[in-house]
Amino acid sequence: MKLQEQIGLNIRNLRSSRGLSRxxxxxxxxxxxxxxxxxxxxxxxxxxDVLERVADALEVDPKDLFNERGKFCPN
Structure with missing residues (x-):
C-alpha cells in the first residue's frame, strides 16, 4: 500500500472511530x-501542515497517521 493510501485510510479510521463526519x-x-x-x-x-492540523483535530500524534494498516489501535 502506498503511503498516501495508508494515511488516508488511517485518517478515515480515526475519524470514524471518533464518530466524526468529514x-x-x-x-x-x-x-x-x-x-x-x-x-x-x-x-x-x-x-x-495539513496533516498536523488533522492530527490535532483527531487528538492523536501526527506519527499515528503513518502507521501501517492493521497496526493501528484507536483510542
Whole structure:
C-alpha cells in the first residue's frame, strides 16, 4: 500500500472511530471538507501542515497517521 493510501485510510479510521463526519473534522482542522475526502481517498496529498492540523483535530500524534494498516489501535 502506498503511503498516501495508508494515511488516508488511517485518517478515515480515526475519524470514524471518533464518530466524526468529514465536515466536522474539516471544521476542527480548519480545512475544506472536500479536501478531507480527497486525502482519505488518496486523491490528493496533504502537506505536513495539513496533516498536523488533522492530527490535532483527531487528538492523536501526527506519527499515528503513518502507521501501517492493521497496526493501528484507536483510542
Amino acid at each position: 465536515e466536522q473534522l474539516a471544521l476542527a482542522a480548519n480545512i475544506d471538507r472536500s479536501y478531507i475526502s480527497e486525502i482519505e481517498l488518496a486523491k490528493n496529498s496533504a502537506s505536513i
